Amino acid sequence: MTLTDYLYYVILPVLAFSVLLIVYRFIKGPSIADKIIALDVLITTGIGIIGVYSIIHGKSTFLDTAMILALIAFLSTVAFSYYLEKRNRKK
Amino acid sequence: MSSVIIVILVTLGTLFVLLSAIGLVRMPDTYMRISVNTKAATLGVGLILVGTAVFFNDVSTTSRSLVIILFVFLTAPVSAHLIGRASYFMGVKLWKGSIMDDLRGKYQKNSYILKSETDETPENNVDHTKMKDK
Numbered sequence: 001m002t003l004t005d006y007l008y009y010v011i012l013p014v015l016a017f018s019v020l021l022i023v024y025r026f027i028k029g030p031s032i033a034d035k036i037i038a039l040d041v042l043i044t045t046g047i048g049i050i051g052v053y054s055i056i057h058g059k060s061t062f063l064d065t066a067m068i069l070a071l072i073a074f075l076s077t078v079a080f081s082y083y084l085e086k087r088n089r090k091k
Numbered sequence: 092m093s094s095v096i097i098v099i100l101v102t103l104g105t106l107f108v109l110l111s112a113i114g115l116v117r118m119p120d121t122y123m124r125i126s127v128n129t130k131a132a133t134l135g136v137g138l139i140l141v142g143t144a145v146f147f148n149d150v151s152t153t154s155r156s157l158v159i160i161l162f163v164f165l166t167a168p169v170s171a172h173l174i175g176r177a178s179y180f181m182g183v184k185l186w187k188g189s190i191m192d193d194l195r196g197k198y199q200k201n202s203y204i205l206k207s208e209t210d211e212t213p214e215n216n217v218d219h220t221k222m223k224d225k
Contacts, residue, residue: 031178044136074170088181
């Protein structure tokens with residue numbers, strides 16, 4: 001079993017299964033904070049999947065996408081929590 | 092030889108990501124979910140990216156992965172703190188099995204000022220025992 005086969009048939013299904021679990025929490029989440037956390041972890045897992053894909057295909061340019069995704073994840077969490085606090089303060 | 096190192100690093104990282112996903116589903120409380128995901132998912136993604144750096148074995152890719160790891164490690168605690176603070180003000184309840192709430196009665200409800208002592212006018216403070224369920 002080569003490295004590519006191992007990554008393709010073992011690692012990626014496990015990562016996809018964890019994405020499914022996170023999506024379950026994203027849909028169910030009792031409060032809106034849970035949904036925001038699930039979104040953050042979803043993007044973090046996406047960075048991991050992009051890293052594994054860049055090993056499989058041998059192309060390092062995929063890592064630029066991962067960098068931009070990390071930036072967007074941080075920015076979206078900050079914006080969501082800022083507006084949640086602000087909405088709460090008005091009442 | 093390097094492929095053995097890559098397999099070990101990527102497998103460990105994937106296990107951490109899977110454990111954080113299981114924790115996200117199984118934990119009873121928003122604050123515990125924040126705590127699980129800040130640590131486990133960040134460590135898992137960091138290990139996978141170190142595996143990428145070992146695979147390409149090249150200065151440009153290694154610096155790229157190191158920058159991503161540094162950025163994720165710096166921003167994960169900040170965003171966890173922000174979302175935890177916002178959910179505390181929103182009135183997301185702690186799990187009923189939690190034994191203490193250190194912030195109880197110390198945040199002002201309107202100005203969001205944190206005091207180190209419990210105040211004499213408790214009607215102005217954020218108190219989860221008096222808030223309705225969200």
